[in-house]
Amino acid sequence: WSWSGHVSNTQPTPVPTPLPPPPAALKPGQGGFKKVCRTEEDCPCPFPGLASGVLEMRVKEGSKIRNLMGFAMARMQGDVSGVGVSGGGGLRQVVFSGSGRAVTKTITCAEIMKRKVGSLHQLTKLRYKGVREVWESHEGGASEMTVHRTVPSISILLSKDPLDPQEPGYQPPETLSALWEDRDSVDAPQTASKRPLGLSPYSSFPESKRVCLGLDEGTLALSTPQAN
DSSP states (O other), X not given: OOXXXXXXXXXXXXXXXXXOOOGGGOOTTGGGEEEEEXXXXXXOOSSTXXXXXXXXXXXXXTOOHHHHHHHHHHHHTTOSSSSSOOOSSOOSEEEEEEEGGXXXXXXXXXXHHHHHHOSOEEEEEEEEEEEEEEEEETTOTTOEEEEEEEEEEEEXXXXXXXXXXXXXXXXXXXXXXXXXXXXXXXXXXXXXXXXXXXXXXXXXXXXXXXXXXXXXXXXHHHHSOOOO
């Protein structure tokens, strides 16, 4: 090995400019873009063999629970006109489905339905589905981005008729006796800790208190100073 003393004029390699974050990391209003369109891919029904007259409630992020439950309750109770008068019978099954941020609202709708109707069999299915979003620049023009994301999705089937208890995700109806047992188990510790109002058990037996203290009437008389 030998060193010739020659100094190289080679300049250092330039550092590459970092790339901008992918479109999937964009948030509403971030980077000067706004979401103008959102479409979900069509997925097959997770409950095969359902009847054609099953009510399907698709819950969105901006849906109002009051509007959803008003329509669903009217159909399940047989009030097709929506005036609060039951026509008898009603639908036998309803499916609540939602994805992304609407999952929590979907579960809330199903729980409200179970409390109001009662004796409903439940079958829950979880999966993922693809979502396509179109983002447009605030400045206008042809600046547009398309984002493909995968979000969680939930579908809840509530049925007045019995379902297969061996199916994964099945929950039997909640009976009133089970609800009362849960309430009694919660109230039991509070009831046991309460003491009935009244006098102390020693207040009606002053003599027993003196015996416990080792004092009697003679001792009390001797210990009391007499006036001269």
